Amino acid sequence: MSEDENKNNDTLTENRRKVLRTGVAMGSMAATASMPFLSHIALGQDEEVVPFTDMEAFGTPPKQAGGVYFQNTAEIDSFYSPNSRFYVVQHYNQPEIDASNFRLNVTGLVNQELSLSLNDLKRYQKFEIDAGFECGGNTPRIFNGLIGNAKWGGVRLVDILEEAGLDRDGIEVVFYGADKGMERTRSDLDFDVEMAFGRSLHIDDALNPDIVLAYEMNGEPLPLFHGAPLRVVVPGYYGVCNVKWLSQIHIQDKRYMGRFMARDYVTLQKVDIGGEERWEERSVTKIHLKSSIIRVTKTGNDHNILGFVLNDGTPLRAVEVSIDGGPWQQAELDPRNTKYSWKLFNFNWQNTTPGEHTIVSRVIDVTGQVQATLEEMPEKPTRWENYWQFPRTVMIS
Numbered sequence: 274m275s276e277d278e279n280k281n282n283d284t285l286t287e288n289r290r291k292v293l294r295t296g297v298a299m300g301s302m303a304a305t306a307s308m309p310f311l312s313h314i315a316l317g318q319d320e321e322v323v324p325f326t327d328m329e330a331f332g333t334p335p336k337q338a339g340g341v342y343f344q345n346t347a348e349i350d351s352f353y354s355p356n357s358r359f360y361v362v363q364h365y366n367q368p369e370i371d372a373s374n375f376r377l378n379v380t381g382l383v384n385q386e387l388s389l390s391l392n393d394l395k396r397y398q399k400f401e402i403d404a405g406f407e408c409g410g411n412t413p414r415i416f417n418g419l420i421g422n423a424k425w426g427g428v429r430l431v432d433i434l435e436e437a438g439l440d441r442d443g444i445e446v447v448f449y450g451a452d453k454g455m456e457r458t459r460s461d462l463d464f465d466v467e468m469a470f471g472r473s474l475h476i477d478d479a480l481n482p483d484i485v486l487a488y489e490m491n492g493e494p495l496p497l498f499h500g501a502p503l504r505v506v507v508p509g510y511y512g513v514c515n516v517k518w519l520s521q522i523h524i525q526d527k528r529y530m531g532r533f534m535a536r537d538y539v540t541l542q543k544v545d546i547g548g549e550e551r552w553e554e555r556s557v558t559k560i561h562l563k564s565s566i567i568r569v570t571k572t573g574n575d576h577n578i579l580g581f582v583l584n585d586g587t588p589l590r591a592v593e594v595s596i597d598g599g600p601w602q603q604a605e606l607d608p609r610n611t612k613y614s615w616k617l618f619n620f621n622w623q624n625t626t627p628g629e630h631t632i633v634s635r636v637i638d639v640t641g642q643v644q645a646t647l648e649e650m651p652e653k654p655t656r657w658e659n660y661w662q663f664p665r666t667v668m669i670s
């Protein structure tokens with residue numbers, strides 16, 4: 274969706290909200306109930322949050338250097354996560370890089386190695402893209418709070434790779450952060466080595482023109498917590514791929530083996546490999562098709578269910594909601610959703626009855642893939658990639 278289309282939709286939403294508010298102010302509940310609930314993200318006048326009974330006194334941790342921060346998803350109230358509320362995962366330290374001395378080095382199997390300052394990067398055509406993502410370790414235990422959606426601004430990775438000129442022997446593009454930690458790579462070694470945070474992409478994946486080297490987040494300079502002054506964002510991939518404090522891009526002729534590629538963020542799954550059932554280890558890469566309910570609200574007698582979808586950018590066929598194990602009913606997708614943004618949805622829950630209810634959503638993409646239930650998931654003992662249906666319980670008064 275273009276910048277202008279985004280704006281038009283914002284205006285539409287604004288108008289719709291005004292209409293909704295006026296309806297409520299005039300005391301005309303029947304009119305609001307028949308209105309579409311598109312873009313119903315910020316709480317309307319007279320709209321109340323209906324408490325989840327599966328979520329008690331839920332607090333979020335403070336945002337601190339080197340720490341993990343997650344959102345209370347029930348409090349999501351805007352299409353773009355404010356930078357201050359976007360989740361944070363930092364495995365090592367939080368390097369403070371002087372933007373005026375910053376260099377991005379492009380090395381390895383290229384015709385011309387590059388050393389680019391922030392100003393050099395800003396001379397390339399600016400590219401902006403919406404991308405929402407979650408940590409590969411996001412989990413229902415924290416109500417899927419390791420999540421965020423932002424507009425990233427910067428330069429296309431492919432423009433920089435073209436400038437450097439790729440050698441034919443390169444197969445892997447490695448992204449190194451400036452943050453480092455001590456690592457023991459094998460239990461039979463009795464010493465640690467210092468390693469930088471690193472992730473890689475196969476060169477064919479790295480040439481995707483949607484990948485951005487971002488120096489802006491939601492129109493502001495990239496914040497320290499999110500990798501200032503530069504990070505890579507690979508739309509449609511789990512958070513771990515989006516290397517922060519990016520300092521070097523290296524092109525090599527072998528696969529990259531680093532902690533966050535080959536040991537950590539590796540899912541162990543029992544899967545069918547060409548007719549053989551095998552245990553397989555897979556690096557966390559593309560976001561699995563997932564939806565989750567995040568909030569239920571009430572305006573008069575009218576109930577609304579809000580949720581999000583994340584996936585690898587494959588277009589969606591439908592998002593559906595089931596109440597108390599009843600039939601799947603179609604939810605409405607927010608018109609501001611874009612290919613790689615999180616995709617918000619609303620479901621106008623009619624004929625609610627007092628008491629506790631179990632509500633769940635599922636998403637289906639155009640290839641016919643359906644979000645699995647926990648029971649349908651492959652056997653998966655690791656804590657990565659938690660994309661099954663997530664039933665929630667609410668009390669209707």
Ligand SMILES: Nc1nc2c(c(=O)[nH]1)N[C@H]1C(S)=C(S)[C@@H](COP(=O)(O)O)O[C@H]1N2
Nearest residue numbers: 360361362363364408450470512513516517
């Ligand atoms: N340099 C660096 N990049 C990193 C990390 C890190 O620890 N160091 N954490 C990764 C992980 S595991 C996630 S989930 C995302 C989180 O990005 P955010 O903090 O901007 O939400 O950053 C990724 N990029």
Ligand SMILES: [Mo]
Nearest residue numbers: 362408409513
């Ligand atoms: Mo992560």
